[in-house]
Amino acid sequence: MHTVELLLDPALERGVRDLWETLREAGLPSLAGHPHPTNRPHLTLLTARSLAGLPPLPLPVAARLGPVRMLGRALVREVEPTAELRDLQGAASAALAAAEPWPPPGGWVPHVSLALKVPPDRIEPALRVLADLPPARGRFVAARSYDTRSRTVTGL
Template identity: 35%
Template sequence: MHSIELVLDPAAEQAVRAAWAALVAADLPSMGRHTSETNAPHVTLVAGEDLVVPTGLDAPLPARIRPGGLLLFPAGPGRHVLGVSVVVDRALADLHEAVHRAAPGGVDTSLPGRWAPHLTLARRPRDVDLPRMLEVLAAVPLPEELGVAGLRHWDGETRTVTPVA
Protein backbone atom coordinates (compact mmCIF):
# COMPACT_ATOMS: atom_id res chain seq x y z
CA MET A 1 0.00 0.00 0.00
CA HIS A 2 1.11 3.54 -0.77
CA SER A 3 -0.24 6.81 0.58
CA ILE A 4 0.11 10.55 0.19
CA GLU A 5 0.15 12.16 3.61
CA LEU A 6 -0.05 15.66 5.05
CA VAL A 7 2.63 16.09 7.72
CA LEU A 8 2.69 18.56 10.59
CA ASP A 9 5.13 21.25 11.61
CA PRO A 10 7.37 20.50 14.64
CA ALA A 11 5.09 22.14 17.24
CA ALA A 12 1.98 20.38 15.96
CA GLU A 13 3.81 17.06 15.66
CA GLN A 14 4.98 17.42 19.27
CA ALA A 15 1.40 18.07 20.43
CA VAL A 16 0.17 14.85 18.80
CA ARG A 17 3.18 12.93 20.12
CA ALA A 18 2.29 14.19 23.64
CA ALA A 19 -1.10 12.50 23.28
CA TRP A 20 0.61 9.32 22.07
CA ALA A 21 3.02 9.48 25.03
CA ALA A 22 0.18 9.96 27.53
CA LEU A 23 -1.45 6.78 26.26
CA VAL A 24 1.85 4.89 26.50
CA ALA A 25 2.42 6.20 30.05
CA ALA A 26 -1.03 4.86 31.00
CA ASP A 27 -0.08 1.45 29.52
CA LEU A 28 -2.67 1.80 26.76
CA PRO A 29 -2.43 1.22 22.99
CA SER A 30 -0.81 4.13 21.17
CA MET A 31 0.92 5.06 17.95
CA GLY A 32 3.75 6.09 20.28
CA ARG A 33 4.66 2.41 20.62
CA HIS A 34 5.65 2.29 16.94
CA THR A 35 9.29 3.32 17.01
CA SER A 36 10.01 3.31 13.29
CA GLU A 37 11.69 6.54 12.22
CA THR A 38 9.01 6.94 9.53
CA ASN A 39 6.20 6.89 12.14
CA ALA A 40 5.01 10.49 12.36
CA PRO A 41 1.64 12.11 12.96
CA HIS A 42 -0.02 12.65 9.59
CA VAL A 43 -3.32 12.93 7.74
CA THR A 44 -3.66 10.47 4.86
CA LEU A 45 -4.96 12.24 1.76
CA VAL A 46 -5.06 9.19 -0.51
CA ALA A 47 -4.11 5.53 -0.16
CA GLY A 48 -3.83 2.91 -2.89
CA GLU A 49 -1.80 0.04 -4.26
CA ASP A 50 -0.05 1.90 -7.10
CA LEU A 51 0.11 5.57 -6.18
CA VAL A 52 2.85 7.62 -7.76
CA VAL A 53 4.66 10.51 -6.10
CA PRO A 54 2.58 13.47 -7.28
CA THR A 55 4.15 16.48 -8.92
CA GLY A 56 2.68 19.80 -9.95
CA LEU A 57 -0.23 19.98 -7.53
CA ASP A 58 -2.70 22.64 -8.61
CA ALA A 59 -3.74 23.64 -5.07
CA PRO A 60 -1.67 25.18 -2.29
CA LEU A 61 -0.85 23.46 0.95
CA PRO A 62 -3.01 24.78 3.80
CA ALA A 63 -0.98 26.53 6.49
CA ARG A 64 -3.01 24.97 9.29
CA ILE A 65 -5.55 22.26 9.97
CA ARG A 66 -8.10 22.16 12.78
CA PRO A 67 -8.55 19.02 14.88
CA GLY A 68 -12.14 18.04 15.61
CA GLY A 69 -13.52 15.37 17.91
CA LEU A 70 -12.35 11.85 18.56
CA LEU A 71 -13.58 9.17 16.19
CA LEU A 72 -13.55 5.41 15.87
CA PHE A 73 -13.17 3.19 12.82
CA PRO A 74 -13.99 -0.53 13.06
CA ALA A 75 -10.90 -2.77 13.14
CA GLY A 76 -12.28 -6.22 13.83
CA PRO A 77 -14.39 -7.72 16.60
CA GLY A 78 -14.02 -5.71 19.80
CA ARG A 79 -11.39 -3.42 18.24
CA HIS A 80 -11.26 0.01 16.63
CA VAL A 81 -8.85 2.61 15.32
CA LEU A 82 -8.96 5.69 17.55
CA GLY A 83 -8.22 9.01 15.92
CA VAL A 84 -8.81 12.74 16.04
CA SER A 85 -10.93 13.97 13.16
CA VAL A 86 -9.70 16.87 11.06
CA VAL A 87 -12.14 19.60 9.99
CA VAL A 88 -12.39 19.80 6.21
CA ASP A 89 -12.31 23.46 5.23
CA ARG A 90 -12.09 24.75 1.65
CA ALA A 91 -8.26 24.76 1.61
CA LEU A 92 -8.01 21.15 2.80
CA ALA A 93 -10.76 20.00 0.41
CA ASP A 94 -8.99 21.73 -2.51
CA LEU A 95 -5.68 20.07 -1.62
CA HIS A 96 -7.35 16.67 -1.24
CA GLU A 97 -8.92 16.94 -4.68
CA ALA A 98 -5.63 18.16 -6.22
CA VAL A 99 -3.76 15.18 -4.77
CA HIS A 100 -6.34 12.83 -6.32
CA ARG A 101 -5.93 14.47 -9.71
CA ALA A 102 -2.12 14.16 -9.49
CA ALA A 103 -2.08 10.64 -7.99
CA PRO A 104 -5.21 8.78 -9.09
CA GLY A 105 -6.02 5.25 -8.00
CA GLY A 106 -6.94 5.71 -4.36
CA VAL A 107 -9.06 3.25 -2.44
CA ASP A 108 -12.73 4.09 -2.05
CA THR A 109 -12.42 5.38 1.53
CA SER A 110 -9.87 8.03 0.50
CA LEU A 111 -11.87 9.44 -2.41
CA PRO A 112 -13.46 12.90 -2.27
CA GLY A 113 -16.90 12.54 -0.73
CA ARG A 114 -15.92 9.35 1.16
CA TRP A 115 -12.81 10.56 3.00
CA ALA A 116 -12.71 10.91 6.81
CA PRO A 117 -9.46 12.79 7.51
CA HIS A 118 -7.93 12.09 10.88
CA LEU A 119 -4.78 11.83 12.96
CA THR A 120 -4.43 8.28 14.27
CA LEU A 121 -3.86 7.95 18.02
CA ALA A 122 -4.05 4.15 18.37
CA ARG A 123 -4.66 1.18 16.11
CA ARG A 124 -6.77 -1.72 17.30
CA PRO A 125 -7.34 -0.83 20.97
CA ARG A 126 -9.80 -3.12 22.68
CA ASP A 127 -13.24 -1.65 23.20
CA VAL A 128 -12.83 -2.16 26.96
CA ASP A 129 -9.79 0.20 26.88
CA LEU A 130 -11.66 3.09 25.25
CA PRO A 131 -13.13 4.71 28.41
CA ARG A 132 -9.67 4.90 30.00
CA MET A 133 -8.16 6.18 26.74
CA LEU A 134 -10.72 8.99 26.61
CA GLU A 135 -9.90 9.91 30.20
CA VAL A 136 -6.17 10.05 29.47
CA LEU A 137 -6.61 12.06 26.26
CA ALA A 138 -8.81 14.64 28.01
CA ALA A 139 -5.75 15.61 30.05
CA VAL A 140 -3.66 16.38 26.93
CA PRO A 141 -5.91 18.32 24.54
CA LEU A 142 -4.58 19.27 21.14
CA PRO A 143 -4.27 22.96 20.20
CA GLU A 144 -7.16 24.50 18.26
CA GLU A 145 -4.97 24.60 15.14
CA LEU A 146 -2.06 22.48 13.97
CA GLY A 147 0.58 23.80 11.59
CA VAL A 148 1.24 21.97 8.35
CA ALA A 149 4.82 21.27 7.18
CA GLY A 150 4.29 19.49 3.86
CA LEU A 151 3.38 16.29 2.07
CA ARG A 152 5.07 12.92 1.86
CA HIS A 153 4.62 9.71 -0.11
CA TRP A 154 4.67 6.55 2.01
CA ASP A 155 5.69 3.29 0.31
CA GLY A 156 4.49 0.44 2.50
CA GLU A 157 6.44 -2.15 0.52
CA THR A 158 9.84 -0.55 1.13
CA ARG A 159 8.76 1.28 4.31
CA THR A 160 10.18 4.53 3.00
CA VAL A 161 8.94 8.09 2.71
CA THR A 162 9.60 10.57 -0.08
CA PRO A 163 8.90 14.28 0.44
CA VAL A 164 6.44 15.67 -2.11
CA ALA A 165 7.47 19.00 -3.59
Protein backbone atom coordinates in the same frame (compact mmCIF):
# COMPACT_ATOMS: atom_id res chain seq x y z
CA MET B 1 0.70 1.18 -2.38
CA HIS B 2 1.85 4.74 -1.82
CA THR B 3 0.37 7.28 0.54
CA VAL B 4 0.15 11.02 0.23
CA GLU B 5 0.55 12.42 3.74
CA LEU B 6 0.66 15.93 5.17
CA LEU B 7 3.06 16.64 8.05
CA LEU B 8 2.24 18.92 10.94
CA ASP B 9 4.21 21.97 12.01
CA PRO B 10 6.59 21.33 14.94
CA ALA B 11 4.19 22.56 17.65
CA LEU B 12 1.26 20.48 16.40
CA GLU B 13 3.50 17.43 15.97
CA ARG B 14 4.78 17.83 19.54
CA GLY B 15 1.18 18.05 20.76
CA VAL B 16 0.24 14.78 19.03
CA ARG B 17 3.37 13.07 20.34
CA ASP B 18 2.42 14.29 23.84
CA LEU B 19 -0.97 12.59 23.43
CA TRP B 20 0.79 9.40 22.34
CA GLU B 21 2.86 9.59 25.56
CA THR B 22 -0.21 10.32 27.70
CA LEU B 23 -1.83 7.15 26.39
CA ARG B 24 1.32 5.07 26.90
CA GLU B 25 1.80 6.38 30.44
CA ALA B 26 -1.80 5.37 31.21
CA GLY B 27 -1.03 1.83 30.02
CA LEU B 28 -3.19 2.23 26.91
CA PRO B 29 -2.49 1.48 23.24
CA SER B 30 -0.52 4.27 21.61
CA LEU B 31 1.56 5.00 18.54
CA ALA B 32 4.30 6.10 20.95
CA GLY B 33 5.32 2.45 21.07
CA HIS B 34 5.41 1.93 17.29
CA PRO B 35 9.10 1.27 16.63
CA HIS B 36 9.35 1.91 12.89
CA PRO B 37 11.60 4.93 12.16
CA THR B 38 9.01 6.40 9.76
CA ASN B 39 6.41 6.61 12.55
CA ARG B 40 5.37 10.24 12.78
CA PRO B 41 2.09 12.18 13.21
CA HIS B 42 0.47 12.94 9.85
CA LEU B 43 -2.76 13.37 7.93
CA THR B 44 -3.20 10.86 5.09
CA LEU B 45 -4.85 12.41 2.03
CA LEU B 46 -5.03 9.15 0.07
CA THR B 47 -3.31 5.95 -1.01
CA ALA B 48 -2.70 4.96 -4.62
CA ARG B 49 -0.87 2.34 -6.69
CA SER B 50 1.42 5.04 -8.07
CA LEU B 51 2.05 8.73 -7.52
CA ALA B 52 2.93 9.43 -11.16
CA GLY B 53 1.15 12.63 -12.16
CA LEU B 54 0.81 14.05 -8.64
CA PRO B 55 1.36 17.81 -8.90
CA PRO B 56 3.25 19.77 -6.23
CA LEU B 57 1.00 20.26 -3.21
CA PRO B 58 0.27 23.89 -2.28
CA LEU B 59 1.58 23.98 1.28
CA PRO B 60 1.36 25.18 3.95
CA VAL B 61 -2.35 24.90 4.72
CA ALA B 62 -4.18 25.62 7.95
CA ALA B 63 -4.76 22.73 10.36
CA ARG B 64 -7.27 22.49 13.18
CA LEU B 65 -7.26 19.36 15.30
CA GLY B 66 -10.50 18.64 17.08
CA PRO B 67 -11.85 16.01 19.45
CA VAL B 68 -10.65 12.46 19.92
CA ARG B 69 -12.87 9.63 18.71
CA MET B 70 -12.81 6.10 17.41
CA LEU B 71 -12.60 5.46 13.67
CA GLY B 72 -13.06 1.73 13.34
CA ARG B 73 -10.50 0.29 15.78
CA ALA B 74 -8.25 3.37 15.60
CA LEU B 75 -8.21 6.12 18.20
CA VAL B 76 -7.86 9.38 16.27
CA ARG B 77 -7.91 13.11 16.63
CA GLU B 78 -10.30 14.66 14.13
CA VAL B 79 -8.97 17.16 11.62
CA GLU B 80 -11.41 19.86 10.59
CA PRO B 81 -12.19 19.23 6.91
CA THR B 82 -11.73 22.80 5.72
CA ALA B 83 -12.52 23.71 2.13
CA GLU B 84 -8.77 24.12 1.53
CA LEU B 85 -8.03 20.58 2.76
CA ARG B 86 -10.97 19.08 0.84
CA ASP B 87 -9.83 20.84 -2.33
CA LEU B 88 -6.29 19.55 -1.82
CA GLN B 89 -7.47 15.97 -1.28
CA GLY B 90 -9.83 16.19 -4.27
CA ALA B 91 -7.13 17.59 -6.56
CA ALA B 92 -4.65 14.88 -5.53
CA SER B 93 -7.30 12.22 -6.06
CA ALA B 94 -8.19 13.58 -9.51
CA ALA B 95 -4.52 13.80 -10.54
CA LEU B 96 -4.01 10.16 -9.58
CA ALA B 97 -7.29 8.79 -10.99
CA ALA B 98 -5.50 6.19 -13.12
CA ALA B 99 -3.73 4.85 -9.99
CA GLU B 100 -7.05 4.11 -8.25
CA PRO B 101 -6.71 6.48 -5.29
CA TRP B 102 -8.54 5.68 -2.08
CA PRO B 103 -10.59 7.00 -0.43
CA PRO B 104 -12.66 8.97 -2.89
CA PRO B 105 -13.07 12.63 -1.93
CA GLY B 106 -16.58 12.07 -0.57
CA GLY B 107 -15.39 9.20 1.65
CA TRP B 108 -12.34 10.90 3.14
CA VAL B 109 -12.40 11.30 6.94
CA PRO B 110 -9.48 13.58 7.87
CA HIS B 111 -7.75 12.54 11.09
CA VAL B 112 -4.44 12.05 12.85
CA SER B 113 -4.01 8.61 14.39
CA LEU B 114 -3.18 8.21 18.08
CA ALA B 115 -3.50 4.41 18.47
CA LEU B 116 -4.32 1.53 16.13
CA LYS B 117 -6.14 -1.75 16.76
CA VAL B 118 -7.49 -0.63 20.12
CA PRO B 119 -9.02 -3.63 21.93
CA PRO B 120 -12.71 -3.16 22.79
CA ASP B 121 -12.04 -3.13 26.53
CA ARG B 122 -9.50 -0.27 26.14
CA ILE B 123 -11.71 2.09 24.11
CA GLU B 124 -13.55 3.77 26.98
CA PRO B 125 -10.41 4.28 29.10
CA ALA B 126 -8.57 5.79 26.12
CA LEU B 127 -11.43 8.14 25.29
CA ARG B 128 -11.67 9.16 28.96
CA VAL B 129 -7.94 9.95 29.24
CA LEU B 130 -8.14 12.30 26.24
CA ALA B 131 -11.60 13.76 26.81
CA ASP B 132 -12.23 17.49 26.54
CA LEU B 133 -9.08 18.45 24.64
CA PRO B 134 -9.20 22.02 23.39
CA PRO B 135 -8.81 22.46 19.62
CA ALA B 136 -5.22 22.70 18.43
CA ARG B 137 -4.38 25.04 15.57
CA GLY B 138 -1.36 25.16 13.33
CA ARG B 139 -0.41 24.22 9.79
CA PHE B 140 0.39 21.31 7.58
CA VAL B 141 3.83 22.31 6.36
CA ALA B 142 5.23 19.44 4.29
CA ALA B 143 4.17 16.30 2.44
CA ARG B 144 5.61 12.82 2.14
CA SER B 145 4.74 9.43 0.73
CA TYR B 146 5.03 6.11 2.51
CA ASP B 147 5.66 3.07 0.31
CA THR B 148 3.90 0.12 1.95
CA ARG B 149 6.06 -2.40 0.11
CA SER B 150 9.51 -1.02 0.95
CA ARG B 151 8.38 0.66 4.22
CA THR B 152 10.21 3.83 3.27
CA VAL B 153 9.20 7.47 3.03
CA THR B 154 9.91 10.00 0.33
CA GLY B 155 9.41 13.75 0.60
CA LEU B 156 6.91 15.24 -1.84
